[in-house]
Amino acid sequence: MDAVDIKILTILQADTAISIAELAQRVGLSQTPCWKRIQRLEAQGVIEKRVALVNPEKIGLGLTVFVSIETADHSGHWLQRFAEFVSAMPEVMEFYRMAGDVDYMLRVVVADMAAYDLFYKRLIETIPLKNVTSRFAMQRVKSTTAYALPGAAPALTA
């Protein structure tokens, strides 16, 4: 992972529709070595996959909710089942086990309040939880999948 790899990742995190020819030119390499680097980054698992990013509003998903969960005391086995159940819910975009007062944090995306109410009921009915706090987003100011790469000028999109 040298500086060239970081350049490649920076560009590919912003756009994969670009051709290898143009990518190679931008990082100052010819096509073949550039292509080989991409293959290597994929083989190493640095690049996990290539996906299309969909605009949630355009498909009717207008409500983002951050959910903090405190679990009641339970066995490791029980928590395992909880993790599987929550992971399987398609409204759950992100799901983290936390340190501190909150045990789990979710980011949930649904159509509207009514849809969130249904989600919430499914969540609490299936599993007994000590405390669930829902915080509702009014406005998405920033949302990115591109990580901050060391020493990379942020967002050389143009």
Add this chain to the structure above:
Amino acid sequence: MDAVDIKILTILQADTAISIAELAQRVGLSQTPCWKRIQRLEAQGVIEKRVALVNPEKIGLGLTVFVSIETADHSGHWLQRFAEFVSAMPEVMEFYRMAGDVDYMLRVVVADMAAYDLFYKRLIETIPLKNVTSRFAMQRVKSTTAYALPGAAPALTA
């Protein structure tokens, strides 16, 4: 946006490395109309872009933090500047203006505690804030960019 478009989006949200030929076959269409639908979805902005998803651990980013911010009372102009400043920080993956007790929520990804400390100092030194709460993730259980599409069987990846 009919059922076929939803199928296309479901597949493309999971993987864009697939060829049009295979995609067309999977949705039960021939190449030409399938390709036209994709073009239309991109023109409409339903598909925003195609990107590479990078594994954060593989590039040394091991710490995810959820940050809740309460701002002191300030003018709209001041909040505008705040939003721009925070959006420009590359460690900030997501940034929402919230309803209720918390004014803003961030999801921040950094290398480690030391890096978060630096981020935190930059955040609070530049702008006076009433309250900032950091919650640290121990484990990423689920993380996806694929939204729940209406009536789509979740994750027909295979």
Add this chain to the structure above:
DNA sequence: CTTGAAAAGAGCGGCCA
């Protein structure tokens, strides 16, 4: 929408420095 086909371009691999 389908099939079929053709031109343009990209991915991919060998071989040499």
Add this chain to the structure above:
DNA sequence: TGGCCGCTCTTTTCAAG
């Protein structure tokens, strides 16, 4: 390693049913 030059396969566009 990187660079050049092919071969092959897609993507993309066009007709006509």
